[in-house]
Amino acid sequence: MKLPLHRYFLLACLIMLTCPSLRAEEKSVGVGAKPIPGAAVILDGSRQMLDAMWTYWEGPRFASSLPIKWKIVEDPADKGTVVSTDDPAAAGGKYGAADIVTKKPHRDFRLHIEFLVMNAGGNSGVYLQNRYEIQIVDGQKTKHGMGAVINETESPYYAYTGLGKWNAYDIVFRAARFKEGKRVEKAMLTMYFNSQKVYTNQTINQVWGGPNSGIDGGNDDGKGITDTPGGLKLQAEGHDVRYRNAWIKDLNLNELNTDF
Numbered sequence: 001m002k003l004p005l006h007r008y009f010l011l012a013c014l015i016m017l018t019c020p021s022l023r024a025e026e027k028s029v030g031v032g033a034k035p036i037p038g039a040a041v042i043l044d045g046s047r048q049m050l051d052a053m054w055t056y057w058e059g060p061r062f063a064s065s066l067p068i069k070w071k072i073v074e075d076p077a078d079k080g081t082v083v084s085t086d087d088p089a090a091a092g093g094k095y096g097a098a099d100i101v102t103k104k105p106h107r108d109f110r111l112h113i114e115f116l117v118m119n120a121g122g123n124s125g126v127y128l129q130n131r132y133e134i135q136i137v138d139g140q141k142t143k144h145g146m147g148a149v150i151n152e153t154e155s156p157y158y159a160y161t162g163l164g165k166w167n168a169y170d171i172v173f174r175a176a177r178f179k180e181g182k183r184v185e186k187a188m189l190t191m192y193f194n195s196q197k198v199y200t201n202q203t204i205n206q207v208w209g210g211p212n213s214g215i216d217g218g219n220d221d222g223k224g225i226t227d228t229p230g231g232l233k234l235q236a237e238g239h240d241v242r243y244r245n246a247w248i249k250d251l252n253l254n255e256l257n258t259d260f
Contacts, residue, residue: 027192027260028112028170029168029170029192030192030195031194033168033170035112040247040248041246041247042232042248043113043243043244043245043246044245045081045082045245046072050070050083050100051067053102053103055068055103056101057099057100057130059096059214061095061096061097063090063094063098064087064088064089064097068100069088069089069098070087070236075242076164076242077164080244082116082242082243083242085234085239085242085243087236091238094238095213095235095236095237096212099127099233099235099236100236102231102232103231105230105231106129106229107129107252108173108251108253109173109250110173110248110249110251110260111128111171111172111247112168112169113168114166114168115243116164116165116243116244117242118240118241118242119239119240120138120139120163122137122239122240123136123235123237123241124137124234124236125137125235125237126169127214128171128189128232129173130215130231130233131187131214131216131217131225132149132187132207133150133209133235134147134149134150135149135155136241138160141157142154142155145157147160147169147198149189149202150209151208152205156193156198156199158196159193159194159198160193168195169193170191170192171192172190172259173188174189174251174257175229176225178227183225186203187203187204188201188202188203188256188258189258190202190259201257201259207222210222215230
């Protein structure tokens, strides 16, 4: 017996509501997510792409030298190779000593990136526009903890899969807006952490961590945000945190909305 058309529609809606994996697939979020149309792959676990797309951020604490000393290592959970943050220059937790940043700057964008923490307490971070850190640190559940917009939100630690397992951040980011040189709209993001939406239109007030942390970190204690696009930065802190499957698509978000 054929169902009326409206009942097929209701059934489809019910399936979407009760099956998060289908919703995640439509948004192309979560571990293993494929690049969306128009996105550029920026990290695939190869030395060739690492050297082609990335360089060191030469901030005030920079202590390494090109070529990038981050290691290409075997994927501990799947096949292939991935990139490890274990740069000798950052030993002892010297963030800013050997951080890497994309050669291309970005303003508004959609980002996907996957990471795996090898050891307890492993620490790194994903910096949007080389300014705003999305924290990666095993075992930390505070505003300085895993998945937090650092010092601005509580950690969504419940979404973290744990040591030795892959995790994914999916982000739509809208840069701060300026008028006559003054910030009139703060930076904003929406983020999925392992296919779970953890932030919707979350504003970001400032750059944290001082001048060693990234662009504008030394301006008015991080509150002096400037109208300058920046690259995606990954942090080395003397730990073995691994990255793979990173892709990014530039957007032009005129409306004050990052939800997706």
